[in-house]
Each structure stands twice: as structure tokens, then as C-alpha cells.
Amino acid sequence: MWHLILIPLFLSIYSDRPKTLEDFRWENxxxxxxxQPDSLxxxxxxxxxxxEERRLLVFHFKNRKLAESNFPGEVQxxxxxxxxxxxxxxxxLIGLDGGVKRKEEILPPLESIFATIxxxxxxxxxxxxxxGSG
Structure with a gap:
């Protein structure tokens, strides 16, 4: 009977932890x-x-700290x-499968990234x- 209490407790603790890069695989x-010098x-x-349509989350790190993101939760x-x-x-640019799809030094216009996606x-x-559904 105790396991019926512990399983939901464990799941709530697990889901509240900061997300890692791997946690986004197959989701975003x-x-x-x-x-980058400019704010995003x-x-x-x-x-x-x-x-949202492309399930694209953006994470901007400055000086090794997360400066801004469109993800509302915490990340590791x-x-x-x-x-x-x-x-x-x-x-x-990381695909749904977790693989690096594109990498560059200078951030291009977002339309270029959308075209890649x-x-x-x-x-x-x-x-x-x-x-088909629309």
C-alpha cells in the first residue's frame, strides 16, 4: 500500500526538477x-x-548563465x-531527435533557422x- 503513496510523490519530485538538454528530446x-550581444x-x-508551431524553444546563455528563454520552467x-x-x-539548432542540425558563430535571421527546420x-x-486536418 505504501508504494501507492510513494510513486506519485516520486513523479511530482521528478517533474519539478530543472530540465536537462536530454529531457527535451522528442518534445521540442x-x-x-x-x-550574442543582443537580447532575444x-x-x-x-x-x-x-x-510554438515549430515546437522551438530558445535558450540564450550569457557569461555561462541562462539570460533569457521562451521556456517557462527551470533548466540545468x-x-x-x-x-x-x-x-x-x-x-x-537541436532537432527533436537531440542531434545538432546546424551550428554557426553568428545568429542569422530567424527566417533562415525556420527554413532549416x-x-x-x-x-x-x-x-x-x-x-490534412486543416
Whole structure:
């Protein structure tokens, strides 16, 4: 009987912990940005619908600390920082499968990143499903 109490307690503790990079696999695409001079806050507001449609979360780290994100929860910064440990600045696009899909030093216009995402096979499947139901 005690296990019926402990299992929900364990699940609530587990779900409240800060998310690691791995926790987003198969849930979201990630744009991880390191030490870019400009704020990305404006991007989150202007492109909210496009980001949501592509299941794209953006994480901007400055000086090895999370400066801003469109993800409302907490993250374990170290798991993200390992990705860019050899980079002074730059960005990574991570696909749903957790693989690096694109990596560059200078952040291009968001439309370029959207085009990369929209060309991915899983995204093409999402677009087809949306057309079929819409």
C-alpha cells in the first residue's frame, strides 16, 4: 500500500526538477545561443506563434548563465553549457531527435533557422498532418 503513496510523490519530485538538454528530446526543437550581444526577448514576442508551431524553444546563455528563454520552467544550465563548451559565442539548432542540425558563430535571421527546420523530415510530416486536418 505504501508504494501507492510513494510513486506519485516520486513523479511530482521528478517533474519539478530543472530540465536537462536530454529531457527535451522528442518534445521540442532547441535553439541554444551563446553570448550574442543582443537580447532575444523581442524575438520571443514577435515570433511566438511561429516558435510554438515549430515546437522551438530558445535558450540564450550569457557569461555561462541562462539570460533569457521562451521556456517557462527551470533548466540545468550545465547540460546546455557542455554543448558550447569549446565556443566563445555561437548557436546550435537541436532537432527533436537531440542531434545538432546546424551550428554557426553568428545568429542569422530567424527566417533562415525556420527554413532549416521546415526542411527537416519530421517537420515536413508535421506540416502534412496539419494540412490534412486543416
Amino acid at each position: 526543437r532547441l535553439l541554444i545561443v551563446f553570448d 526577448k523581442n524575438l520571443f514576442e514577435k515570433q511566438k506563434e511561429a516558435l 544550465a550545465e547540460s546546455f553549457l557542455k554543448l558550447g563548451s569549446n565556443e566563445k559565442k555561437g548557436w546550435f 521546415d526542411a527537416m523530415p519530421m517537420r515536413q510530416s508535421e506540416i502534412r498532418k496539419k494540412r
